Amino acid sequence: MKIDTLITQQPSIESDRFDLRPLRRSDKGLIMQWAGDDRVARMTTSIPHPLPPGAVDAYIARARADDEGTIIWAIDGAKSDEAEVMGVISLNPLDDGPDGSAAELGYWIAPVFWNTGIASAAVRAVIDANPLGCKTLFASVFQDNPASARVLTHCGFAYLGDAEGFSVARNATVPTWTYSRKL
16 A cells, blocks of 8 residues: 555554544644653653644644655544543654565553553554554664563564664653564
């Protein structure tokens, strides 16, 4: 499926506990609450802290746009009487290499849902659905976030090596661990 078609008709992914669905404008309040938490922002490369005015509106608009390559889902727990946004998970397509398509997986989970299995379940749901038909997924975590590293290894990702990534919230380059998973 071409990426343009996929974004226009972004699939939802169902699980027993939650659904991964496209972002909605009504998600703004919960995204502001959760992503605005310094503990969340500091573990991502792209979330500033504090969140500037309009940042969440722009993020939702980008997620909903037909012309962006990254697919962003809300982790919606409404079917289990949980929050409509428990976190966010995304796939960012990478240039095709010699052995086929690849994408970078990213996610963040609201602190109230840490250590509940949501992150692992969301990563597994994306792997199982493989909506881009990828042959390989990559992911990186900051080295001071071993919980996210455990999520990846529990979901079958293999350690590739150390690198660095810039954290907007920290305004600093931070050591990372990089992982991959063949699909």
